[in-house]
Amino acid sequence: LVPTAHTPAPSNVIRKKLMGYVGFANLPNQVHRKSVRKGFQFTAMVVGESGLGKSTLINTLFNTTLYPPKEPISPAADRPKTVAIESIGADIEENGVRLHLTVVDTPGFGDFVNNDDSWKPIVENIESRFDSYLEQENRVNRTKIVDNRVHACLYFIQPTGHSLKQLDIEFMRRLHTKVNLIPIIAKADTLTDEEVTEFKERILADIAHHNIHIFQAPTYENEDEETIAEAEEIAGKIPFAVVGSDRLVNTPDGRQVRGRAYPWGVVEVDNEEHCDFVKLRQMLVRTYMEELREYTNDVLYENWRTEKLLSMGVAQDSSVFKEINPAARLQEERVLHEAKLAKMEAEMKMVFLQKVQEKEAKLKQSEEELYARHKEMKDALEKQRADLEDKKRKIESGRPLTPEKSSTTRKKGFLRT
Numbered sequence: 001l002v003p004t005a006h007t008p009a010p011s012n013v014i015r016k017k018l019m020g021y022v023g024f025a026n027l028p029n030q031v032h033r034k035s036v037r038k039g040f041q042f043t044a045m046v047v048g049e050s051g052l053g054k055s056t057l058i059n060t061l062f063n064t065t066l067y068p069p070k071e072p073i074s075p076a077a078d079r080p081k082t083v084a085i086e087s088i089g090a091d092i093e094e095n096g097v098r099l100h101l102t103v104v105d106t107p108g109f110g111d112f113v114n115n116d117d118s119w120k121p122i123v124e125n126i127e128s129r130f131d132s133y134l135e136q137e138n139r140v141n142r143t144k145i146v147d148n149r150v151h152a153c154l155y156f157i158q159p160t161g162h163s164l165k166q167l168d169i170e171f172m173r174r175l176h177t178k179v180n181l182i183p184i185i186a187k188a189d190t191l192t193d194e195e196v197t198e199f200k201e202r203i204l205a206d207i208a209h210h211n212i213h214i215f216q217a218p219t220y221e222n223e224d225e226e227t228i229a230e231a232e233e234i235a236g237k238i239p240f241a242v243v244g245s246d247r248l249v250n251t252p253d254g255r256q257v258r259g260r261a262y263p264w265g266v267v268e269v270d271n272e273e274h275c276d277f278v279k280l281r282q283m284l285v286r287t288y289m290e291e292l293r294e295y296t297n298d299v300l301y302e303n304w305r306t307e308k309l310l311s312m313g314v315a316q317d318s319s320v321f322k323e324i325n326p327a328a329r330l331q332e333e334r335v336l337h338e339a340k341l342a343k344m345e346a347e348m349k350m351v352f353l354q355k356v357q358e359k360e361a362k363l364k365q366s367e368e369e370l371y372a373r374h375k376e377m378k379d380a381l382e383k384q385r386a387d388l389e390d391k392k393r394k395i396e397s398g399r400p401l402t403p404e405k406s407s408t409t410r411k412k413g414f415l416r417t
């Protein structure tokens with residue numbers, strides 16, 4: 001009644017009501033238990049000029065001190081000359097669900113006098129992670145693949161209130177096909193509400209103008225209203241204007257909240273009226289972490305993999321498989337050998353046919369020549385016979401053989417007399 005996983009669903013699927021409980025309704029629970037047992041891996045990258053609050057935001061997002069407080073920025077001489085890539089891993093657990101979180105930091109990005117190539121080491125890092133995944137996929141034993149691919153890249157935009165800088169555009173243009181880009185307006189508490197709204201509009205216009213693809217909350221058909229509303233709400237907040245703080249402060253009404261206290265009041269991190277932090281966390285962690293992982297695997301990695309294999313001269317996906325599978329390679333060699341034999345046979349047949357045709361043409365030509373000669377001889381003989389017949393008839397009738405000759409003779413005789 002129901003097609004198996006291996007047979008494509010026929011167009012005439014019969015929908016049947018079950019007479020009793022079978023048990024496959026428990027499948028989601030099985031998947032759930034298995035996933036919980038295995039745990040989850042997630043890698044987030046943070047990019048942005050130093051001091052924009054990247055470490056603070058990551059600590060705030062995962063509610064842990066992943067980043068220890070930073071030393072004051074050292075003099076220029078001590079700074080690295082290029083963008084460095086550092087990653088911190090942590091196992092965190094919430095309600096029995098384990099998450100291995102890796103945060104990739106990119107200190108030095110945008111901190112130099114010339115930042116033209118700041119994106120390069122980051123692209124290289126993302127691609128080397130894809131490389132490592134591809135290498136693991138191609139191993140004989142690939143049951144324990146560690147997924148170090150970057151699933152999301154939080155790009156911190158300086159809260160200038162103007163529009164995107166050349167550095168921002170260049171970075172996003174170079175990376176949008178390799179990673180899920182999530183643009184963030186850093187330190188949003190330094191802008192007023194109107195400034196944030198206008199800044200967001202300008203950023204989105206710039207992003208659209210440069211055809212940059214940023215991660216969008218996906219919507220599926222037949223989705224319930226609540227999910228669609230949630231997706232729309234999240235999409236409406238991009239780029240997220242966030243405030244980060246891993247400290248608890250007291251509000252004037254006596255609550256203890258994560259926020260930043262100013263002489264004129266408290267900015268609450270977890271208050272949706274104050275900033276988009278909650279929506280960002282919802283997108284990154286609560287609702288779309290799995291979508292981010294899936295998009296990275298199914299679209300970004302897949303595109304990169306196709307390009308990489310094509311550039312290596314592999315024409316089809318199946319060839320990769322054969323390279324590492326001896327049985328498949330033998331099969332491929334046999335097919336190639338058979339094709340070569342068939343080609344040789346076809347060539348021999350063609351040469352043979354050509355030779356036969358040439359011989360036939362020659363024979364035909366000599367036959368025609370013979371026929372022509374025969375006809376010529378026949379005509380000559382026929383003419384000869386006709387002449388002889390004519391002579392015979394004349395002799396028999398007693399007339400002179402050549403009337404012209406006899407008349408002359410007669411003429412001559414007449415003159416003589």
Ligand code: GDP
Nearest residue numbers: 050051052053054055056070187188242243244
């Ligand atoms: P990073 O260099 O980008 O990792 O920045 P840090 O997280 O080390 O933050 C640099 C400074 O900015 C610290 O003094 C933070 O307390 C401060 N900071 C972090 N987040 C915010 C924020 O949302 N608003 C404001 N006003 N300051 C912030």
